[in-house]
Structure formats: structure tokens, C-alpha cells
Amino acid sequence: MNGKIIHTVCLLLSLCLLSFSNNQKQKPTNPGTVKITFKNTVKGNPLELNTGNYINPFGETYTVSKFKYYISNIFLVKGKVVSFSCEYPFEKPECYHLVDESKPESLQFSFPVIAGNYDSIRFMLGVDSLHNVSGAQTGALDPLNDMFWTWNSGYVMAKLEGKSPQSKIINNKLEFHIGGFMGEHNVLKNITLNFPQDKLLEVKEGKTTEIIIEADIDTWWQQPNEIKIAEHAVCSMPGALAKKIADNYCKMFRIKEIIN
Amino acid sequence: MKTKIIISLCLITILSALFIGAADKTPIAFADGKLPDYIEFKIPDGWPKPPINIFAKNKLSEQGFQLGKKLFYDTRLSVDGNISCANCHQQFAAFATYDHDFSHGLNDQHTTRNAPALFNLAWMTRYHWDGGVNHIEVQPLSPLTSPMEMGETLEHVLAKLKKDSAYPKMFKAAFGTEEINSQRMLKALAQFTGSIVSSNSKYDKVLRGEAKFTYSEENGYKLFKEKCAGCHKEPLFTDNNFRNNGLEINTVLNDYGRMKITGDPKDSLKFKVPSLRNVAVSFPYMHDGRFQSLGGVIEHYRNGIVTTQPTLDPLLVNKFTITNAQKYELIYFLNTLTDTTVTKNPRFAK
CATH class of the missing domain: 1.10.760.10 (Cytochrome c-like domain)
Structure with missing residues (x-):
């Protein structure tokens, strides 16, 4: 009798432990691949670094020399079903992407997704607060990428640099380094993009489906907040101005195309 | 007798299950089986537990500590090769700058704040006089890149370390491969500075x-x-x-x-x-x-x-x-x- 109880307890315990250790290795069953491509634009036209001359809604002209932003915490949604792009809770360096217009290879990336139809994609524009306070990181989060503030720890979530004759800063600089992850200075934005109703994202086993997302710089200047270069040509710390700009640019994305 | 066999079998299963679980977590970087000599960070008797464990994701080892110490005393971390961390953090001054209101940085420039002493850093959650730095590992980025202090870039520092004859081996001993990157350099520095404990006055x-x-x-x-x-x-x-x-x-x-x-x-x-x-x-x-x-x-x-x-x-x-x-x-x-x-x-x- 005693032996039987011990036997049962042991068996249950072993099963539990075995299933626990197996769980850790689980990957999406029947995965397909989703490839995301970012196309950076100004008023719908492809962004041309340094050479493109652009006009904002207030008639101020500007050029763009740097355009970079973090994309993280990506998942696809189908009703109540969620498929993560990366092992939850997004701890590995490869869960973070730095989209950098000057590096074509950074404009697209792929990840495995459970096969099925999806109606929206969600992601964070920026780096979640946890990874702003967890010490030295690597990959896209490496401070080498010039997106980490050393004097006030935290990531620059999005960076837009260029020149404008309306800028009152030395050398007519335009310099938006938008960051802040705490309390009222938080500029992290959770973005949801719905796929067109007549064209859901179809992820098929062993196949690649592509999502092309357009990010338009023209959104940075207004709605809801008017940002005039003559008044604000530099933003280089967390605070009210950074929040205003982030409230504008969080609307810069749209689904351009789905290639099933 | 039968019970004993059952128990032993169960134990073997449990242990092997645990082992599989443990093996999953072992960094693959140490595939050749040569793990560094891990050190336990001791909290002095009666002291409060540090608010966060700075070594939780940066396992303290003798090799990591020694690498961090070499980096701390290496003047090549500055752009002109004259200034190491230890220039402003002198051991005899409890790792502050002795008798200086402001320390000397690059090209005889002065810093704008007094260099703080370095000990019991494991109990801090915010670094610098204004608490602007939120983790011990990212602190060195500030003096390293400040034009008034060491004036370097991360790219240059890493390139210099890679060319050195000793560093690749030391990175391997501490982290499993010869790869030298900013994360490893910063973690090694944190192992050294975080290990300095003052509890024996x-x-x-x-x-x-x-x-x-x-x-x-x-x-x-x-x-x-x-x-x-x-x-x-x-x-x-x-x-x-x-x-x-x-x-x-x-x-x-x-x-x-x-x-x-x-x-x-x-x-x-x-x-x-x-x-x-x-x-x-x-x-x-x-x-x-x-x-x-x-x-x-x-x-x-x-x-x-x-x-x-x-x-x-x-x-x-x-x-x-x-x-x-x-x-x-x-x-x-x-x-x-x-x-x-x-x-x-x-x-x-x-």
C-alpha cells in the first residue's frame, strides 16, 4: 500500500517535471514565416536621405539625414488568439529590431508564426521599460547603435535628424531624439494595424507571407500637436516635447500591402 | 525491497528530468565544457539584501572579475590612452579622486562633479550624483564617451580590445568564446566594481x-x-x-x-x-x-x-x-x- 502511494506520487512528480522541461523547448507547431518590410516615406514618396527636400505642413523645409526607430513586442492577432513573434516575454535580443533607413538590411525581418488567418498586427514603437532598466544589452539594443542615453539611462525610441533653414540651432540642425519610459515621460506606443477585411493575413505552413508597412515622416509635425521647426528644432531628453512628438508619430504606420 | 527499487527508479527519473531542465539553461557558449569559476557574492551578516541582484543575469566568476579589473585599470579605454577608470577612482581614496574637487579628464579638462567613491555598489539602484544611470552595467558608458572624461567611442574601445593579445583569451575564460562586445565588456566591469564591498571597518x-x-x-x-x-x-x-x-x-x-x-x-x-x-x-x-x-x-x-x-x-x-x-x-x-x-x-x- 505504502509502496503504491510512493509510486504514484513519484510518477506524477516525474511526469510534471518532464512535461515542464519539455514545455520550455516548445516552438510554434506548423509554423509559417511572416516577413515584415518597412518602407519609410514622406507624404507617400520613398524617403531619400540627405538629398530629399521636404516641406512640413507649416511650410518649413527640411532634409533628413538619419531616421531610426525601435520595433519590439510584435504579435499577430486573430480574434482572441495571439501568436507571438518571439518567445514571450520578449527577452532575447532578436526580439528587438532597430529600423534604420541607412541600413537596407534593417528594413525587413522575419519570424515564425503559427499557421492560420490573422486580422491584425500589434507591436511596440520603442523598447519596453524592462529593457531600459536591465543593464547592458546586445543585438539591436547594443549601445553601439547610438540609441542609448548614457547620462540618463534609457533608449532613444525614435530618431529623426536633418537640417532645416527654419531651425534656429547651430548649423540649422534638426534633431529629434525621442525617448522616455517612465511615468508621465513615457513615450512608448503600442500600435495596432488592422489588415484589410477583404485581405486577411494568411500564414501557411512552410511558406512566407509578407507584410509591407509604410512609415510616413509627414505625421511627425501635427495631429494632435503642432511641431514647428522654428520653435522646436531639437528634442534630446524625455519630457513634454518628446511626448508631444511621440503622440504625433505613433500614427505614422499603415499597412501598405499584404503578399500572401 | 520492491518499494526501494520503485523509489530509486523514480529518483532517477526526477533527477534526469531536472538535469534536462538545467541543461536547457546552461549557456551554449560554454560548449567546450570549460565553465568559469563562479563566485558567490556574500552579503555581510545582518545587512539588508540588495534591492536587486546585480549578478542575477551576470553570474559572478573569478575570470569575469579579473577581466573587469584589467579593463578598470586599462588606459586604452580613453581616446588618448592616458586615462583609465582608476585615474579618477583611486583605490587608496576608496575609489574616489583623492584631494580633488573635480577630477582631470581628457586634455586637462575638469569634470563638473566630484568623483564618487566606489564600494557597496551592489546595494544601489541608481548611480551618479543625480541618479541618472539606472543600472551598474551601463554606468561606464557615461565616462567612457564623455568628451570631458575619456572621450572615446564604444567602437574604438572594442576595436582596441580585439587587437590585444590577452583580451580575447580573457573574454573566452569569462564568457565562453573569444567574442568581444560591449555587453560582455560592461558586464565584466560590473563584476569588478560590484564586488567591492566595504564591511570591515x-x-x-x-x-x-x-x-x-x-x-x-x-x-x-x-x-x-x-x-x-x-x-x-x-x-x-x-x-x-x-x-x-x-x-x-x-x-x-x-x-x-x-x-x-x-x-x-x-x-x-x-x-x-x-x-x-x-x-x-x-x-x-x-x-x-x-x-x-x-x-x-x-x-x-x-x-x-x-x-x-x-x-x-x-x-x-x-x-x-x-x-x-x-x-x-x-x-x-x-x-x-x-x-x-x-x-x-x-x-x-x-
């Missing part, structure tokens, strides 16, 4: 019953507990908080401290409360090194506090009444906080 020995205070030291300790311990909380001798201690603002520097980081006017003129451990060897004092001696500091608390600043710490609103005799007793006590296991320990020396 005369004061500690008295508390452990291994030594006795003199009559004056004892009186000074009583006065300390009454007047100073509100901010300089035992056993760390700081509450690691940010406070305005009523210093007249230096109108050249216009340093408003913590407010620069938070943007909150309530944080105006607040600076981190420094530990009083090793205070006798880490002069001058305050964020701008304005006081040369402990006597000068006590004089400030007796008569110098600017009471008109709205953010003045509530604990300092009423002037300190300290007699001259008490002042010297307090200094006698503060001298018992010097810890040669920090200032003279060959383990932390170059």
Missing part, C-alpha cells in the same frame, strides 16, 4: 564584538545616530535617496542635480546621499567637492544651511546644535569607518 568590528570604540568614538557614534543617521542610514551609511542638504548653489556650474534627470521642480538641488563609509579618505566632499575637511562639512550643518530653498530636506530645517567638543567626537567616529579591505586590498589593486 573598525565600526564593523566593534559591532561584531572584535574591537572597542574609544570614549570619544563612542560619544561620536551616539551623536551620529542622533543627528546623521536619518539620511546616512546604517549599515550602508546612506539611504541611497536624493536630498537637498541646503548648499548654496554654485552660480558657475548651476547644477540642479536630480531635477536634470526627472524634469521635476520638486527634485531641484537634490543629490544622492553619499555613504559615509571611508569618508576620511575620500575628501573633498559634496557633489562639487566644495568642502575640504569633515570639519567643514559639520560646520555647514551647524551654520551653513541655506534655509530658503523650497526643496530643502525636512530633516535639515532646524539647525544642528553641535558643540565644538561634539564636532571632534563625531570626526573620531567617522574615522572608524575607514576600511582597509577596500583601500589596501591587493584583490582590488592593479
